[in-house]
Amino acid sequence: QKEVEQNSGPLSVPEGAIASLNCTYSDRGSQSFFWYRQYSGKSPELIMFIYSNGDKEDGRFTAQLNKASQYVSLLIRDSQPSDSATYLCAVNSPVTGGYNKLIFGAGTRLAVHP
Amino acid sequence: KAGVTQTPRYLIKTRGQQVTLSCSPISGHRSVSWYQQTPGQGLQFLFEYFSETQRNKGNFPGRFSGRQFSNSRSEMNVSTLELGDSALYLCASSVTGVSYNEQFFGPGTRLTVL
Numbered sequence: 036q037k038e039v040e041q042n043s044g045p046l047s048v049p050e051g052a053i054a055s056l057n058c059t060y061s062d063r064g065s066q067s068f069f070w071y072r073q074y075s076g077k078s079p080e081l082i083m084f085i086y087s088n089g090d091k092e093d094g095r096f097t098a099q100l101n102k103a104s105q106y107v108s109l110l111i112r113d114s115q116p117s118d119s120a121t122y123l124c125a126v127n128s129p130v131t132g133g134y135n136k137l138i139f140g141a142g143t144r145l146a147v148h149p
Numbered sequence: 150k151a152g153v154t155q156t157p158r159y160l161i162k163t164r165g166q167q168v169t170l171s172c173s174p175i176s177g178h179r180s181v182s183w184y185q186q187t188p189g190q191g192l193q194f195l196f197e198y199f200s201e202t203q204r205n206k207g208n209f210p211g212r213f214s215g216r217q218f219s220n221s222r223s224e225m226n227v228s229t230l231e232l233g234d235s236a237l238y239l240c241a242s243s244v245t246g247v248s249y250n251e252q253f254f255g256p257g258t259r260l261t262v263l
Contacts, residue, residue: 071254081251137182
């Protein structure tokens, strides 16, 4: 069973629409959640992180976390063609010693068409 | 502040050879994590170093090893290369690597094994 699951897509949305990206995780001990954007041929770039239940907004991006349902999502408002990329959900996985490692989902490919 | 740097950016090796990759974290960051990214497996955690000590290790064979120096720079070594080791190798740095710590990725080293 995969620890972090994402729909691989592609998720196709028209320019100006809201793109909704979803992620579920299996480790109930996870405390921090991250969204990375990765353009083709580039390395992942951190765009959002969330630690508490509820919503966190940053510009056109909103991260939503529901720990009871083990679900985290990313909303992109007013989607632009430049948002076309793969979005990676990452969840911290506590390990012995109190430290953690990041577990990544396989990513959702987003395509925003004009 | 300069970002994470990785050298070399591209490498071509043949089966059986060994390779050493280098990562310089963001100034002040003491945790360095290494990941392997392939189209089929996505981002896989290799290991994490903090203050010259390996704290976490992923599920990779012993051919994959690493170390960290007193200035937080890290190296990763792969011995007896196999075709399946062809991948993008990414390092990421964070301040401490514990929960609630964001990781920032370098540009990656693209390794091709022939």
